[in-house]
Amino acid sequence: xxLPLLHVAxxxxxxxGKTSLFNALTGSRQKVANYxxxxxxxxxxFFVTPLGRQISxxxxxxxxxxxxxxxxxxxxxxxxxxxxSGEILPDLVLCVADSTNLRLTIRLLLELKRTGxxxxxxxxxxxxxxRRGISVDVDRLxxxxxxxxxxxxxxxxGGTADLLALTDQISxxxxxxxxxxxxxxxxxxxxxxxxxxxxxxxxxCVSLPARPDTLTSRIDAVVLHPVGGxxxxxxxxxxxxxxxxxxxxxxMELLQSGFDALGEFVHAALPAGLLQSFLQNGVIxxxxxxxxxxxxxxxxxxxxxxxxxxxxxxxxxxxxxxxxGGAGLHGRAFIPLLSSFACAIPGIMATRVIDNKRDRLTTIxxxxxxxxxxxxxxxxxxxxAFIPAKDVWGFxxxxxxxxxxxxxxxxxxxxxxxxxxxxxxLRDYAPAPFMLELPDYKVPRLKSIAIGIYTxxxxxxxxxxxxxxxxxxxxxFLASFPQPPAGTTEPAIDFSLAAIIGKAIAPLLAPVxxxxxIAVALIPGMAAREVAVAALGTVYAIEGxxxxxxxxxxxxxTKWSLATALSMLAWYIFAPQCASTLAVIRxxxxxxxxxxxxxxxxxxxxxAASLLTYNVAVALGAG
Amino acid sequence: MTDTRDMRREMPLGLAQRGYTGVIQHLSAKDxxxxxxxxxxxxxxxxxxxxxxxxxxxxxxxxxxxxxxAVRVDNITIAVRRREAMAVIVA
Numbered sequence: 001x002x003l004p005l006l007h008v009a010x011x012x013x014x015x016x017g018k019t020s021l022f023n024a025l026t027g028s029r030q031k032v033a034n035y036x037x038x039x040x041x042x043x044x045x046f047f048v049t050p051l052g053r054q055i056s057x058x059x060x061x062x063x064x065x066x067x068x069x070x071x072x073x074x075x076x077x078x079x080x081x082x083x084x085s086g087e088i089l090p091d092l093v094l095c096v097a098d099s100t101n102l103r104l105t106i107r108l109l110l111e112l113k114r115t116g117x118x119x120x121x122x123x124x125x126x127x128x129x130x131r132r133g134i135s136v137d138v139d140r141l142x143x144x145x146x147x148x149x150x151x152x153x154x155x156x157x158g159g160t161a162d163l164l165a166l167t168d169q170i171s172x173x174x175x176x177x178x179x180x181x182x183x184x185x186x187x188x189x190x191x192x193x194x195x196x197x198x199x200x201x202x203x204x205c206v207s208l209p210a211r212p213d214t215l216t217s218r219i220d221a222v223v224l225h226p227v228g229g230x231x232x233x234x235x236x237x238x239x240x241x242x243x244x245x246x247x248x249x250x251x252m253e254l255l256q257s258g259f260d261a262l263g264e265f266v267h268a269a270l271p272a273g274l275l276q277s278f279l280q281n282g283v284i285x286x287x288x289x290x291x292x293x294x295x296x297x298x299x300x301x302x303x304x305x306x307x308x309x310x311x312x313x314x315x316x317x318x319x320x321x322x323x324x325g326g327a328g329l330h331g332r333a334f335i336p337l338l339s340s341f342a343c344a345i346p347g348i349m350a351t352r353v354i355d356n357k358r359d360r361l362t363t364i365x366x367x368x369x370x371x372x373x374x375x376x377x378x379x380x381x382x383x384x385a386f387i388p389a390k391d392v393w394g395f396x397x398x399x400x401x402x403x404x405x406x407x408x409x410x411x412x413x414x415x416x417x418x419x420x421x422x423x424x425x426l427r428d429y430a431p432a433p434f435m436l437e438l439p440d441y442k443v444p445r446l447k448s449i450a451i452g453i454y455t456x457x458x459x460x461x462x463x464x465x466x467x468x469x470x471x472x473x474x475x476x477f478l479a480s481f482p483q484p485p486a487g488t489t490e491p492a493i494d495f496s497l498a499a500i501i502g503k504a505i506a507p508l509l510a511p512v513x514x515x516x517x518i519a520v521a522l523i524p525g526m527a528a529r530e531v532a533v534a535a536l537g538t539v540y541a542i543e544g545x546x547x548x549x550x551x552x553x554x555x556x557x558t559k560w561s562l563a564t565a566l567s568m569l570a571w572y573i574f575a576p577q578c579a580s581t582l583a584v585i586r587x588x589x590x591x592x593x594x595x596x597x598x599x600x601x602x603x604x605x606x607x608a609a610s611l612l613t614y615n616v617a618v619a620l621g622a623g
Numbered sequence: 624m625t626d627t628r629d630m631r632r633e634m635p636l637g638l639a640q641r642g643y644t645g646v647i648q649h650l651s652a653k654d655x656x657x658x659x660x661x662x663x664x665x666x667x668x669x670x671x672x673x674x675x676x677x678x679x680x681x682x683x684x685x686x687x688x689x690x691x692x693a694v695r696v697d698n699i700t701i702a703v704r705r706r707e708a709m710a711v712i713v714a
Binding site for chain 2: 064065067069100101103104107188191192195196199208216217220224225226227229230314317318319321322323326433434435436437438439440
């Protein structure tokens, strides 16, 4: 007989190992989406019990209570109560606890019990608890709590066997137990009473060892040292950056040449014409220019997930909290902003670690100001063409100094903008307090991390396949239509809509020293910032695209004044034109408004910075 | 809950230095200067294990203004800013 699908919800405190249990149960059979109307991630997975029952399991956001103080926690509460829109009441709630740290979970569990849902308490990481000398009287705990209790070791093969068997056992008699929801928000005194009750149960059922986890305290003595800790953090970041730039480079080049080869193949296989141009320039090079960032995204998430799993992320937030706080940023904004140096897309995706909505929004708004790697081709092109490679003060390379200055300008402006956002837009809002558990260190679970990276990569590719793809097609369309008249020697783009728009907006850009060719190049540059380099090559009628960067540089050096070049550099510190980033902002904030806000404020900053740079440079005789 | 062997003066945890050990006497969220409402702050502190009778030890301090602090609360470690820790009265 076919058994009906059983709906299971995973609930637990942050750091309870909930996600690794979820990964252990479902493997890669996962679906990641958003709950309607909010940007909270909805993770659902599927597995089959030993008796052949199909189970759908939803990994709910970690929470310490059902009060619902953030959108994530509201989802958890509404889901368990069956009030989340489009969701059904779960048949069974698995409450996941870190066996080494039961206090907070048991309190949550006592609160959850009032919802009347059939529940199982899963004592996860039971092996670590045993190793530390923590012994739990499982039978007594089950009796005290009035629910089945099962131990599990999510990271070990077969470590969830007891849980699976129990799920079968329980699900057979689920329908026979109708239940009543008596949950309501707890008052402070009830909260205190449940914590007391939890402490009593733990005192009766759990015996703690005399010695705490000495490894964690020994590591913390170094990594949380006020000075030493910052040095360790800097070292970790250094390695991370090296990895993102150095390790990703060969893979990115491989992908790039793969897409180039594919483009060449299409070019050769199809007759010259619209279809050929659409496939080669619109589809393959457009989507390809985004997909080449996949290696960087994977490496960044590898580091983020490893550090998170190890337990270091909370420590990094602890170290950076006051330093970031000066600019009105939360300690947790640190890693997302850092990732944005590689690419704003994973950076913005990583803001999900910030649980406060407004702190997260501020971080998303300033993330694109961090100098991403896509700006590097533009910077290096202009710097090598216009800035002499001489030494200043005997030992500093002028080109390197300009590059450093561009990075510093990006960081400074991000901090200033963050400060202004807090000051003007979110003034009524007091900063979220920094209250965070520093979990004991754990050996990272590689399989769990692999699944995490896989789901992120899949999300990125899906986006590249939908939103980004459609933007690329639009940009190709603008750059290709109308077609040039037959027999013309001018570059085709000169006749296109892009050129019409470029020439139309050129007068607006004249005050910042941009000619119409730059205006035209800025339009395909919407696809990804570095595409502007190739576009400049096209409008200046240079064959060879990106490979001919040196040639483009030489052409620019004869056609632009130094003031125009400096103005272009200033523009690119802020340059809002990156369709993918805008698409991710739209998705992550769930709103077109914030996407428009980001675009407009960056455009205003870019224009102002270029205007200032150009006029100062002209006044100094660089015109 | 008072420790009879050692009659120490009550003080807010927010003023404690690194190495301080004590026992939580009560929570007093009023006028702590936190951005949270009194009830919200008290609820969150309880949810993180700051309840009467819990043993606390200040393990680490941040660099700027020696803030935030990492506090051992019974057998877990919690990072809080001193401002919020002012609501926890220890002795």
